[in-house]
Amino acid sequence: xxxxxxxxxxxxxxxxxxxxxxxxxxxxxxxxxxxxxxxxxxxxxxxxxxxxxxxxxxxxxxxxxxxxxxxxxxxxxxxxxxxxxxxxxxxxxxxxxxxxxxxxxxxxxxxxxxxxxxxxxxxxxxxxxxxxxxxxxxxxxxxxxxxxxxxxxxxxxxxxxxxxxxxxxxxxxxxxxxxxxxxxxxxxxxxxxxxx
Amino acid sequence: xxxxxxxxxxxxxxxxxxxxxxxxxxxxxxxxxxxxxxxxxxxxxxxxxxxxxxxxxxxxxxxxxxxxxxxxxxxxxxxxxxxxxxxxxxxxxxxxxxxxxxxxxxxxxxxxxxxxxxxxxxxxxxxxxxxxxxxxxxxxxxxxxxxxxxxxxxxxxxxxxxxxxxxxxxxxxxxxxxxxxxxxxxxxxxxxxxxxxxxxxxxxxxxxxxxxxxxxxxxxxxxxxxxxxxxxxxxxxxxxxxxxxxxxxxxxxxxxxxxxxxxxxxxxxxxxxxxxxxxxxxxxxxxxxxxxxxxxxxxxxxxxxxxxxx
Numbered sequence: 001x002x003x004x005x006x007x008x009x010x011x012x013x014x015x016x017x018x019x020x021x022x023x024x025x026x027x028x029x030x031x032x033x034x035x036x037x038x039x040x041x042x043x044x045x046x047x048x049x050x051x052x053x054x055x056x057x058x059x060x061x062x063x064x065x066x067x068x069x070x071x072x073x074x075x076x077x078x079x080x081x082x083x084x085x086x087x088x089x090x091x092x093x094x095x096x097x098x099x100x101x102x103x104x105x106x107x108x109x110x111x112x113x114x115x116x117x118x119x120x121x122x123x124x125x126x127x128x129x130x131x132x133x134x135x136x137x138x139x140x141x142x143x144x145x146x147x148x149x150x151x152x153x154x155x156x157x158x159x160x161x162x163x164x165x166x167x168x169x170x171x172x173x174x175x176x177x178x179x180x181x182x183x184x185x186x187x188x189x190x191x192x193x194x195x196x
Numbered sequence: 197x198x199x200x201x202x203x204x205x206x207x208x209x210x211x212x213x214x215x216x217x218x219x220x221x222x223x224x225x226x227x228x229x230x231x232x233x234x235x236x237x238x239x240x241x242x243x244x245x246x247x248x249x250x251x252x253x254x255x256x257x258x259x260x261x262x263x264x265x266x267x268x269x270x271x272x273x274x275x276x277x278x279x280x281x282x283x284x285x286x287x288x289x290x291x292x293x294x295x296x297x298x299x300x301x302x303x304x305x306x307x308x309x310x311x312x313x314x315x316x317x318x319x320x321x322x323x324x325x326x327x328x329x330x331x332x333x334x335x336x337x338x339x340x341x342x343x344x345x346x347x348x349x350x351x352x353x354x355x356x357x358x359x360x361x362x363x364x365x366x367x368x369x370x371x372x373x374x375x376x377x378x379x380x381x382x383x384x385x386x387x388x389x390x391x392x393x394x395x396x397x398x399x400x401x402x403x404x405x406x407x408x409x410x411x412x413x414x415x416x417x418x419x420x421x422x423x424x425x426x427x428x429x430x431x432x433x434x435x436x437x438x439x440x441x442x443x444x445x446x447x448x449x450x451x452x453x454x455x456x457x458x459x460x461x462x463x464x465x466x467x468x469x470x471x472x473x474x475x476x477x478x479x480x481x482x483x484x485x486x487x488x489x490x491x492x493x494x495x496x497x498x499x500x501x502x503x504x505x506x
Binding site: 024025029030032041046073076077078080081111121125128133135136137139140141147148149150151153155159160161163194196 | 433
């Protein structure tokens with residue numbers, strides 16, 4: 001019987017699209033047996049480390065890590081988590097490309113992954129701009145020319161620390177997290193692309 | 197619907213994704229903590245105007261007077277900072293997105309970097325107040341003449357001797373520049389460049405544009421191998437990987453015609469926008485979407501499956 005409330009309809013559609021054994025399966029097709037499949041979850045793990053270390057820095061404020069050895073270490077965790085995040089994501093991306101993993105109504109899975117990658121670059125970039133050190137000064141004053149030439153700089157001012165900090169710690173991570181969440185749900189919905 | 201979209205009905209194997217995720221999180225956390233402990237992270241102190249003016253006063257004064265006479269980088273930049281006819285890079289032909297969006301972050305270089313800050317000491321120093329009043333009330337042509345004379349003296353050296361020999365040629369500019377240099381050395385100009393009529397500040401646009409107009413910041417970046425011709429901003433200070441994922445964007449700046457083009461930024465951003473769109477749309481691009489079929493990497497990935505099931 002179809003539910004008559006908005007809540008009921010959403011619940012029914014959710015359960016139909018993601019029954020428990022599809023959302024959290026304990027089996028996979030036999031072809032899911034390669035190290036390349038690990039890089040997706042490694043990317044997720046690195047993303048979690050980046051979010052957690054960023055949250056610790058946020059507790060004491062953006063300037064904390066310049067004056068505290070503990071803060072500097074947490075910043076180093078944030079940096080190396082980011083480096084690993086991109087490394088894992090790029091390997092994951094190339095793996096999915098050579099598997100042509102968009103086959104069989106899985107194009108949206110590719111698209112959400114690709115957009116996540118591009119927005120992650122923007123997120124990391126705003127992080128470099130808000131370090132409040134020489135790198136931030138140089139990267140900001142250099143990057144402004146490209147952004148200004150593209151018209152983006154008129155509204156996205158890389159020399160405005162406050163604006164860049166909000167993009168870095170709220171707007172971009174939120175969108176990246178939502179996209180990654182959608183990406184994972186699509187993988188669960190469509191399953192893992194079979195061999196060519 | 198293609199075969200790949202159908203539910204897999206072949207053999208399956210046990211696969212504990214929660215256990216995999218927990219192990220991955222533990223392993224990546226441990227690896228990150230280790231990398232952070234071994235390699236740390238760079239944190240070179242930011243350059244201040246005080247540091248710049250003490251280390252290279254001639255560059256500081258040359259920059260300041262160029263802001264005054266309208267020949268500085270910001271003064272001639274065009275949108276989004278200044279109204280300059282025809283300024284703003286073109287993507288192709290006369291198409292310029294910079295000009296389309298116009299001046300959204302207006303900067304008056306003379307007022308923002310020189311005259312505005314000097315109004316602070318002018319409140320307590322009659323000599324500065326007089327010099328400021330003389331300059332502000334002079335015709336634009338006379339202002340330009342004084343500034344250009346001062347810039348010329350700076351370029352030739354022995355500034356003080358030249359000013360003493362022909363004081364009338366420089367008008368009040370030597371007093372203004374002397375006071376601005378003193379302000380800069382004391383650190384007061386650093387504060388003045390970020391202050392507004394509000395107490396809290398988070399915007400460093402003016403201070404960074406002023407620093408970038410000089411050559412001191414660039415000289416420091418060069419020693420750190422951070423110039424555009426040195427693969428630029430994808431690097432960071434010290435021996436760190438930096439933003440290696442920007443390699444393709446930075447690559448274009450190293451090769452002709454972009455390495456010599458005055459519209460390189462606009463052209464490279466246009467190219468990267470198209471490539472990014474193509475990247476997102478790979479599943480729909482004939483030829484590109486077929487590459488995996490012809491490059492047998494997939495046979496390596498699924499070698500166990502092919503060995504067992506043909």
